[in-house]
Each structure stands twice: as C-alpha cells, then as structure tokens.
Amino acid sequence: MAPSGPRAQRNTRNPSAPTKPGGRSGGIKKRGAGGPVRTDRDGDLDMDAPAAKGGAGRGNRPPNTNGTSAPPTGPRRSTRSAPAGGRAPKPTTRAADMVKKIVESGGSGNLSSRIAAGRDTSSRHTRSRPVNGVDRVTLVVRGLKESKASSNDGGGLRDLLIFLERKAATVGKLHRTVKINKSTMKGDLVYITANKEDAEEIKKINGFEFASARLSIEELPEGTSPGLSEQSQSLKDQLTTVLGQRYNQESKLMNLSDLGQDPILQQMGMFNQATPEKVFRALMVILEDNFKTAQAKREGIHSVSLAGNNIDDVHQIMSLADALPDLLNLDLSRNMFKDAKALRKWSHRLRKLEALYLSDNPVGTDASAMAEITKLFPRLQNLSGVQVRTKEEVEAASRAPRVFPIPQFGTDFRDLNRVGEGFVTEFFALYDTDRQTLAAKYYDEQSTFSFSVMTSSAHIPNAPPLTWSSYIRLSRNHVRITHPPSRYQRLFVGGPLVQDAWSKLPLTRHPSLTVEFDKYLIDCHPMSGLADPTGSELGGVEGMIITMHGEFEDQDPETKVTSKRSFSRTFVIGPGFPGRNPIRVVSDLLQLRAYSPLPPQTGVPEGIQTSAAPVANAPINPVATQEQMAIELSKQTGMTLDYSKMCLDAAQYNLERALATFNEMRAQLPAEAFAQPIA
Structure with a gap:
C-alpha cells in the first residue's frame, strides 16, 4: 500500500474488474504483476487520496472546503502514476535516512534517541515529552575528538561532562552545582542540554583547554535539531511548512487529510523516498517540537483530520496518540478501516476523545462494530454523526467507582486437612484482640511482613475522605517508595519486628469468618518448594498460599474516628521449626485501600457456600x-x-x-x- 506519488487513474484493487459506479473498487493488487500485496516492516500508510481540506472546532466534524460537514460523494479514485511495468520507484537511501534522523532526533524513535534529545520517557505508553521544555537550552561542544581524552572509555564523553560541570561552577564562583541534564555525542560534536541558568555558566568556558584541546561552546540555534545535516534540516523546515499551512489556529484544527496530494510533499517526492508511516512520524515529531508542553498541545489542538489517507489500521498512525493523547475530535473518514479490530490498539489511548468520524470506510455502519468502537473510547459522544452517549452519561460514568473485579466463581479453597481454614479463622480473631500472641505463635525469625497503602484506589462515590496518617509512614508502596533504603526499612523480618510494626497500626475489627463469611473472598492452594526449617529436605516442603479479599473497621488512635476500609492479604504458610508451633508464616503481604464492595460471586461450585455461614459448614465437594x-x-x-x-x-x-x-x-x-x- 505504500504510495509512490500521484498515479494515473486506475483500479488499484482488481485491475480486471470494472470500477463500481458511485463506489470503490474491490480487492488489493500488488505493485506490478498480480499477487498478494507486500508491506514493509514498518507498515505502509497509503496517504494518496483526493484532497479535501477542512476545519473543526471542539466537538464538531471538521468541515469540507465548501463549508459543509457532509462527506464527499462519488467514487473514490487513486491519482497515482507508476512507470512502465507498474512498479513504483524504490525509496532513495539518502532521503529515507534524513527522515529517520528527524524522527530519532525529535524523540519518537528509539529509547536512546529520546534520552539523548533530553526527553522524559517515564510516562505511560512510552509517550515522549520535553524535559524542562520552556527553560531547556541545548549547547554544541567541539574539541573532544582532538583531546587526549578521546581515547578513554566512551570516547571521553564522561570526562568532558565532569570537566564542564566542575569548571562552570568554579569560573562563575557559584555556591551550587552546575548540572548537565542530557548529553549525546554525534561525530565530532557533543550536544548537551541544561537549564538556562546553568547553560549560561557553561558558555563561559568557551575557549578553555580540556585535555590539550581547545573547546568551542555555542548555543544550538532555535529550530534546529542536534545531529541533523544541512539536507536533513532543510527537509525538517519543509515539513514544518506543511504543518504550518495545515494548522487552523482559530478552530484549533490540524488538517492532515489527503497528504498524498499535498503539493509540497509531492514536490519533495517524500512518498517515493521514505515509507509513509515514517513521514507521518516525522510530522508528529515536528508538531511536538512546536508545542513544547502537554498543556500547549491541549490548548492548541482540539481536532485532527486524517481523512482520505487510505489508512487501514491505527498501528500506522500510532504516533498520533503519542503526540496528542488529549485529542477531542478525530476525522478518519474516507479511509480503509474494515472493522473494529483495526482500532483496538487505541483501546487505552485517546481517553478524552469526544467525536470520531468513520464515514466512507469499509466498516460502514455495522452495528456490532460501532458498539465495540464506542467501548474503546469512554468519553466518546459522537460516532460518525450519531450520538452514542450524552454528556450527562459521560459525567456520570466518570464519577462512578472504578472497580475492575476479577471474575469470581466463589471461594476456591483447596485445603489440606483443614489447616488453612483453622489458620485464617484464628488469625483474624487474634489480630483484632491480641496481636502480640499472634505474632509470637506464627512468626519466627525468618518470617516477613509488609503492607502498602493504595490511596488512589476505587471507592464509593461521595464517601467521606479517609485519613491514612496512621498507616502511611510504614507503607511500602513501591510506586511511591522508590529509594532502596526506604524500601528495606519497611520490610519487617522476624517476629519482634512484626510485633513492633503491628503495635503502631490502629486497632481493627474484621467481620467474623464464622458468621459473615460472605464479606470475604478467599483462595487457598497447596504450594510446594518452601524452604525446610530443619534443612533436611533439599527440594523443599509442602505449604499453602492463601489470598483473602475483605473489609474491616479501624479507629484512629488520635481522633477516635471509626472508618471502614478494604484489604487484600496474602499469606504463605509452611511447617514450623521442630519444637515450636507446627505452622509458621513464611510471608505476609497486606494491601490497604478505600472501602469498595466485593464483586458478586457467580458460578459457585457445588458444595461451596457464600452466604453467611460458618467456614466449618462449607466443605468442598x-x-x-x-x-x-x-x-x-x-x-x-x-x-x-x-x-x-x-x-x-x-x-x-x-x-x-x-x-x-x-x-x-x-x-x-x-x-x-x-x-x-x-x-
């Protein structure tokens, strides 16, 4: 499907079949001789289709050139031409490499290029964004290759960075450190990124000697990218012009429809020289360079039109979701989407999309496909001109508790001689009344305990806010606690440390397992390979893993306020040391969160009871x-x-x-x- 510039009018799908009047042709034809179509590894985005420019405001369909919102009518024709023999010219290596450099230098390429370009890669879906975008300054340093340090490991880059930071602080007589945020070496040049204040200090070292070589330091001109050749920079400028002509600031629309018919792209011969997907990625990189922050993109672009580009899968335009994750309106009409599957890769992206247009696509108005597409975008209200949700329904859904229950089939309790049943029944009774005795009985010097607080979990709407001050100082939530020593301090190993941790937690009351059994979901499974306390069994011994989900009430020790919370707790239990309690807790992991009711239990196996009944009266068949x-x-x-x-x-x-x-x-x-x- 890769375009190669304008073609003479022909039936690209089935050359032997006549074009259907008033509609599209059918089938796909390989370039040249008949046979299955071949696509490259990057995926081909066919962007050659009749032009139709438009604009759109928030929540409205991007209008056509005639000012109406109706889709174009008539047969869809290809205007591409090919040389004799029917095979398009091969992409030239130089042009393809130039596009690749633009993509990688802008941050949408591989991980190393994003880091080198000073971009934060920690956000979800590897979405790139500038670090310190407003205050960031890139400097070009020359002279490293001529220095004696160039023979060191890494070409001497690390030595140069240390020298620049130390010397800049010394020359400026600063009482603080100078920091270089990002750096990369390309050929004879070193590109470094720092904030404006530190960059000014580093520029003062211009002309200083480093390892017997004189350094030249200057600021990279605005609008240029590190490591781009003159030809690549010229190409980037032309693509910037394309975007500038297609951006409507008043309606906040980026009109990327019918890119194959763009006169500048045709003159450049872009689709003869590089794959369309890479050209599109380069456009998205340039767009991100012009909108430095996420807020600038949210405020500057509400709508995008990609109509008439022969796209058949969103994988080919995945960089759009990376560059504009908060997009509100998207026009994908006059493309080649056959079913909802072609849009599934966006199921966790474009979460704020309100209007999507898919008219004049093979998917047509298939009701099942439209229903599935609606589910992909939780805030979608307008699908191809049809209202699928009201604004009130979207707002109500956003206020509802976010509960993602795992399908439950009742408790799955594969107990051994009712050991697990006896353990959980005794454990929670003692945890509420006598924690010291509980820890001394089941926890030895090798037992571990830790807990984490999930403050942003699902909860009941309009429920009074919970305070976590009594828990948070000991919480071992790895999302929040990233410093290794802090994590180690919050892992309690040995009975005495477990007792000490429990003494600092509020008093609790759990529902009785023998009276309110329906307040819990409990899974218990045999587990082999546990360490033998005696050391005689090299292959390990048999034990059990027990996972419980439930609720409890606690009382704040200072305010005496009673609160209800939900919890999940996982125990690994095994044989105890000789002469001690026959059961020991190997591991105890507790997770706390705001109260949320348990999901309903369905499909309960025969013999399992989930109503309020004693555990002892719920034997497994x-x-x-x-x-x-x-x-x-x-x-x-x-x-x-x-x-x-x-x-x-x-x-x-x-x-x-x-x-x-x-x-x-x-x-x-x-x-x-x-x-x-x-x-």
Whole structure:
C-alpha cells in the first residue's frame, strides 16, 4: 500500500474488474504483476487520496472546503502514476535516512534517541515529552575528538561532562552545582542540554583547554535539531511548512487529510523516498517540537483530520496518540478501516476523545462494530454523526467507582486437612484482640511482613475522605517508595519486628469468618518448594498460599474516628521449626485501600457456600474439586480429560506434581492422549 506519488487513474484493487459506479473498487493488487500485496516492516500508510481540506472546532466534524460537514460523494479514485511495468520507484537511501534522523532526533524513535534529545520517557505508553521544555537550552561542544581524552572509555564523553560541570561552577564562583541534564555525542560534536541558568555558566568556558584541546561552546540555534545535516534540516523546515499551512489556529484544527496530494510533499517526492508511516512520524515529531508542553498541545489542538489517507489500521498512525493523547475530535473518514479490530490498539489511548468520524470506510455502519468502537473510547459522544452517549452519561460514568473485579466463581479453597481454614479463622480473631500472641505463635525469625497503602484506589462515590496518617509512614508502596533504603526499612523480618510494626497500626475489627463469611473472598492452594526449617529436605516442603479479599473497621488512635476500609492479604504458610508451633508464616503481604464492595460471586461450585455461614459448614465437594483440577491440567497440557485424571490420580491429586510427571513422561504418551484436548 505504500504510495509512490500521484498515479494515473486506475483500479488499484482488481485491475480486471470494472470500477463500481458511485463506489470503490474491490480487492488489493500488488505493485506490478498480480499477487498478494507486500508491506514493509514498518507498515505502509497509503496517504494518496483526493484532497479535501477542512476545519473543526471542539466537538464538531471538521468541515469540507465548501463549508459543509457532509462527506464527499462519488467514487473514490487513486491519482497515482507508476512507470512502465507498474512498479513504483524504490525509496532513495539518502532521503529515507534524513527522515529517520528527524524522527530519532525529535524523540519518537528509539529509547536512546529520546534520552539523548533530553526527553522524559517515564510516562505511560512510552509517550515522549520535553524535559524542562520552556527553560531547556541545548549547547554544541567541539574539541573532544582532538583531546587526549578521546581515547578513554566512551570516547571521553564522561570526562568532558565532569570537566564542564566542575569548571562552570568554579569560573562563575557559584555556591551550587552546575548540572548537565542530557548529553549525546554525534561525530565530532557533543550536544548537551541544561537549564538556562546553568547553560549560561557553561558558555563561559568557551575557549578553555580540556585535555590539550581547545573547546568551542555555542548555543544550538532555535529550530534546529542536534545531529541533523544541512539536507536533513532543510527537509525538517519543509515539513514544518506543511504543518504550518495545515494548522487552523482559530478552530484549533490540524488538517492532515489527503497528504498524498499535498503539493509540497509531492514536490519533495517524500512518498517515493521514505515509507509513509515514517513521514507521518516525522510530522508528529515536528508538531511536538512546536508545542513544547502537554498543556500547549491541549490548548492548541482540539481536532485532527486524517481523512482520505487510505489508512487501514491505527498501528500506522500510532504516533498520533503519542503526540496528542488529549485529542477531542478525530476525522478518519474516507479511509480503509474494515472493522473494529483495526482500532483496538487505541483501546487505552485517546481517553478524552469526544467525536470520531468513520464515514466512507469499509466498516460502514455495522452495528456490532460501532458498539465495540464506542467501548474503546469512554468519553466518546459522537460516532460518525450519531450520538452514542450524552454528556450527562459521560459525567456520570466518570464519577462512578472504578472497580475492575476479577471474575469470581466463589471461594476456591483447596485445603489440606483443614489447616488453612483453622489458620485464617484464628488469625483474624487474634489480630483484632491480641496481636502480640499472634505474632509470637506464627512468626519466627525468618518470617516477613509488609503492607502498602493504595490511596488512589476505587471507592464509593461521595464517601467521606479517609485519613491514612496512621498507616502511611510504614507503607511500602513501591510506586511511591522508590529509594532502596526506604524500601528495606519497611520490610519487617522476624517476629519482634512484626510485633513492633503491628503495635503502631490502629486497632481493627474484621467481620467474623464464622458468621459473615460472605464479606470475604478467599483462595487457598497447596504450594510446594518452601524452604525446610530443619534443612533436611533439599527440594523443599509442602505449604499453602492463601489470598483473602475483605473489609474491616479501624479507629484512629488520635481522633477516635471509626472508618471502614478494604484489604487484600496474602499469606504463605509452611511447617514450623521442630519444637515450636507446627505452622509458621513464611510471608505476609497486606494491601490497604478505600472501602469498595466485593464483586458478586457467580458460578459457585457445588458444595461451596457464600452466604453467611460458618467456614466449618462449607466443605468442598471432593469430586467437584478433582474435576476442576483435571480440567485445569487438561488446559495446561492438552491431554484428554481421562488421561488428565489418570495423571492426577498417580500424583495423588497434587497439581504441581502431576505437571512435573507429565513433563517427564510426555514423549512416552500415546497419540490418543492428545486426541481431544479441553478447550
């Protein structure tokens, strides 16, 4: 599908079939002779289609040149021409490399180029944005290659940076450090990025001697990019002109429709020289350079039109979502989208999109596709001129608690001799009344405990705000606590440290497991390979892992205010040391968050009770459990259900042991063992 400039009018899909009157042609034709189409590794974005410029304000369809919002009518034709033989000219290496340099220097290329260009790569979806975009200054340093340091590791770049920071602070007689934020070496030049204040100090070192070589330091001219050749800079200037002519500041529209018919791009021969996707990425890089901050992009561009570019998958224009994540209106009409699948890669992007236009696409008005596309964009209100949500519905959905429940099938309690049942029942009763006794009984010198507070989790709308001051100082939330020593201090190892941590937490009251069992979701599974306290079993010993989700009430020690919170707690328990309690807690991980009701339990297996009933009166049906294990083993191995049951029976219904047996005996199993795998 890669365009190669304007072509003579022809049927590009099926040369042997006549064009349908008033519509498109069908099929896809390989360049030249017939056969399947070939696409390059980057994906081809066909941008050659009839021109139709337009503009749009917030929430409105970008209008056509005649001032109306109706899509163009008539057959869709290609205007591309090809030399004799039907094969488009190959891209020239030099032009393709120039586009690549623009992309990489701007930050939408690989990770190293984004770092070198002084861009922050920590945001979601690897979205690049300038660091200190307003105060950032890039300097060009010459002389490193002529210095004696050039023979050092890394070409002497590290030595040069240390020299520049130290010398700038000394020459300026500063009582602070000078910091170079980013640096990169390209050929004989070194590009460094610093804030304006530090850059002024570094420029004072111009002409100083470094490792027997004289340094030249000057500021990079505004509008130029580090490492671009004269030809690449000229190409960037031309692409900047293209964007400038297509930007409507009044309507805040970036009109990128029918790029294949743009006279400047045609004159440059861009689509004969580089893949359309790379050209589009270069345009997005230049756009980001002109809107330095995320706020500037939000305020400057509300709408984008990509109509008439023969796009068939958003993967080809993924850089649009990276460059303009807060876009409100998007016109994708007169393209080649066949179904909703072609837009799924944007399912977690463009979260603020309000209007999307897909008219004159093969997807047409397919109701199921339109419904799926609507779900991809939670704030979408207008889909191809049809209202799919009201503004009030969008606002109500945004206020609703964000609950993402894992599908539940009742509690899955694979207990061994009711050890897990007895542990959780005793644990929470003692945790609420006598934590010291609890820690002394189950926690030894190797037991670990930690907890984390999730202050931004889902909660009930309009619920009174919770205070976390009694918890936050000991919280080990790795998203918030990134300094390694702070993380180590919040991991409590050994019974005494666990007791000390618990003493600093507020008093709690958990619902009774024997009366309010429906307030919990509990999973319990056998677990092998735990460290043997005696050291005699090198392969480890058997234990259990127990995961609980529930709620509790606590009382602030200072204000005496009672609050309700939700929690998740995961225990790993195993055999205790000889002469001590027969059960020890190997690991205890607690997570706290604002109260949110548990998801409803559905499809509860036979014999499992989820109503308010004692745990002791909720036995697991052994036949049902064995059936579930057989199905699980069949899913993981591809064996028939009968062979899975035989394998589990030999392993005494230990799933881990059955999997190990299967891996050892797989080559010896007959073909009929895999004849009817469970889906």
